[in-house]
Amino acid sequence: MVGAVALAALVLFAVIGPLVYPTEQVATDLGAANLPPGADGHLLGTDALGYDNLGRLMVAGRVSLLVGVAAGVLATVVGTLWGAIAGYVGGAVDAVMMRVVDAGIAIPAIFLLLVLSTIVRPTVGMMIVVLGMVSWLVPARLIRAEALSVRTRDYVVAARAMGASHGRTVISHVIPNTVGTVVVNATFQVADAVLLVAYISFLGMGIQPPTTDWGAMLNDGINYIYQGAWWLILPPGLAIVIVVCALNFVGDGLRDVADVKEDRMSALPVQAQQGDDVVLRIRDLNVTFGTGSGDVPAVRGIDLEVRRGRVVALVGESGSGKSVTSLSVLGLLPSTARVTGSVELFDGGGSRDVVATPERELVDLRGRVASMVFQEPMTALNPTMTLGDQVAEAVLNHERVPRADARDRAVELLRSVGIPEPERRARQYPHELSGGQRQRVVIAIALACEPRLIVADEPTTALDVTVQAEILDLLRELVAERGTALLLVTHNMGVVADIADEVAVMSGGRVVEHGLVEQVLLAPEHEYTRALLAAVPAVPPASLDDREVERVSESPRRDQGVSDTRSTSRSSGEVVLDLRGSVSTTGCRGGTCVRSRASTSRYGRARCWAWSASPDRASPRRAGPAWAC
Structure with a gap:
């Protein structure tokens, strides 16, 4: 509050002051040179040319604040875009972009500023550009570090899974979630720009007369300081100190307000269809991750098919390869993964092998042919966007419709997944909903473009038992009514018994057993499957009779x-x-x-x-x- 008040007072002083106080600096008056404060009506005295020192302080403040704010904003925008792109893309692009930043940081900013000031004429506009170009390097490194963290968040991966382009993902999801760092760094950049322009002008290489700034006032007054003309030095010096301190205080306050904290976010089985209506076909899928200590195989020789209108469950203990397999379906594995085999997605008019398809073409498949529901709805939703905007974005990723129509579609999608008062909920943020409602929103996003396949990665793990049942009922209804295929990743055998048609048991990166859910639960053939069933309370499908329940329990x-x-x-x-x-x-x-x-x-x-x-x-x-x- 103190910083904001001080900064507002100085801004009003520099902007409004000249409108009510005479600041003309045209005719010199050597007879009134270096008058002390209060003499002849001059509140802060006069300078060596007889100009009123208070009026000159106002005019110089306009220039210093203009250059500081504009240069700080320019440096922040360039640095934010550079850092966000480098951190989001990663790999070789990140390495090259950050080597450019490292090389620039190795050159002292003040030295580079002095050199550029001798090459170009230091006008106000040119000083803004020069200061911006020497100041963007530090924010680029800060934002890059933030982007490296944000790009792995579920809501960023979810945006990619829904077919968002890289540019839209960076602008809509990565940069908004670095707002705390961006805002506080922007205040530092403005403060640094004010100091740099004052420094360069104090050396006589900055903005030239008749335009003046606080640094130029210090340069003019230093020659008379030993004559006792302290009023030529003290006012501009205090103004610089107050502005810099106030900006730092304001930056800390804005960070607390703008940085969105994540911790606020506090029936009958479907019958097998006839025919070869395959939506997903995986053949000999192998995924290996490269590490510093060698290659680590995560998935080995997976073969799997998912047909329209069927629910196939992938089950197994943690580390068995379930999530890696599900991410492979949409090509969402990190750059360290090496994938062989084939993952075919069928969109009605043909198939596309995800493994062999370039990233720029996968964008069209994600969300339209296959979409994903993530495990934790609190992290799968962007905390800086309203729910309606997030659902509408999934529509806009693939359809050229007016934004208003996309928002209307978003409301209908929210209504279709059982969100009460969808018009009002669409204007709310994720932290305003319960966990079950957030998961329904995630499902609405996945359904936005009516995909043929939904990959659900443990969609009920973070929910209580009652809400789990509601979400399972919703998924079952969607499969039955829309004929959507569902690949369900879970470790909960009760969920498998309740909703799945088929189950594939994974261990050590391999599918060790695959069959109809009744067959696998009641007559498991692999030792690992029997061990899983023996280790947890068995929950048979609701359609089984008492004799079959007894068989499972024994x-x-x-x-x-x-x-x-x-x-x-x-x-x-x-x-x-x-x-x-x-x-x-x-x-x-x-x-x-x-x-x-x-x-x-x-x-x-x-x-x-x-x-x-x-x-x-x-x-x-x-x-x-x-x-x-």
Whole structure:
């Protein structure tokens, strides 16, 4: 408050003062030179040419503030765009852009300013440009650091998943969420520009007469300071100090106001369709991440199909490769990932291999053919945009419609996912809604362009049990009514039993078993699947009878291949899966997986594995062919 008041007073002094106080500096009056304050009606005395010192201070303040503000804004805009692009794009582009910044920072700003001042005539406009060009380097580094963090946020990835271009993503999502850093840095840039223009003018190389600024007043008065003319030095010096301090205070206050804190955000199964109405086909998908200590395989040899109107669940423990597989569908993996195999998306008129498609073409697929619902709705939504604008943006990414029509569509989408009072909610921000309502908004965004496939990455994990049921009901209705295909990533077997038609069990980056949900839950063929079911309370589908429920609750363990696989309970009651014991491999002979009960289901398949007997860790190794039948 003190800084704002002081800054406002100086701005009014420089802008309004000349309108009510005489500031003409045309005719010299050597007889009235260097008069002390109060003499002949001059409140702050006169200078060496007889000009009124108070009037001159007002006029010089206009120039100093104009140059400082304009140069600070120019430096902030250039630095913000440069840093945001470098941080968002990353890779080689980031390296080249930041080497340019490093080279510029290595040259002292004042030295570069002096050189440029001798090359060009130091007018007001030229000083603004020169100061802006020597001051943008620091904000570029600051914003780049912020962009590196923001680009990994769920709402940025969600914008890309909905087909937003890189330019729109940077402008709408990255830069607005660095506003705290931008605002406070802008005040520093204005303060630095005021100091730099005063410094260069004090040396006599700045703005030339008859135009003057506070630095030029210091330069003129320094010659008379030893004659006791302190009034020539003290007023402009105090004005510079007050402006710089006030800007710093204002910057701190604006940061607290403008920086949006994230912690504020405090039926029947679908029947299998006939025909080959495939929406997603994954073949031999392999994903490896390059690290400083070598390559780390995350997904190995995935084969999967998702058909229209069906729900396919990917289940497994943390680190099994579920999320990496789901991100591969939309080409959202980081630059360190190396992907082989094929991920085909079918849009009705043909297919497109996501792995082989350039990034600029994937933008058209995301949101239109396939979209994504992320795990945490509080981070998947942009905290700086209203809900209506975020849903409308998903429409504008792919359709050339007036913004007003897009907003109307947004309201209808909010209504379709069960948001009460959608017109009012569209004007609200994410932190004003409950967790369940936020997740409904995320689903509305995913449905904006009526995609054929929705990838839902644990969409109910962050919600309580009652809200989970509502979201599952909503997803089930959308699949039934629209015929949308749903790839559901989850570790919750209850969710799988409630909504899925098929389930693919992942372990160690591989699909170890895949089949109809009833088959996998009631008659699991792979040891890992049986271990998962034994470790958690089994929740069978609602359509199963009591005998089938009993079969699930009595899932076979040791007598069907699992040796020393235990479930232990901590004091909190949490069920913990212990796979440290060895798994019997008697069913694997000579590289061929032999089972007493062969699966004849069209969807059923299980991978043959052997587990090491290490007491410290379970290490899977391939014991048989890719699939057994």
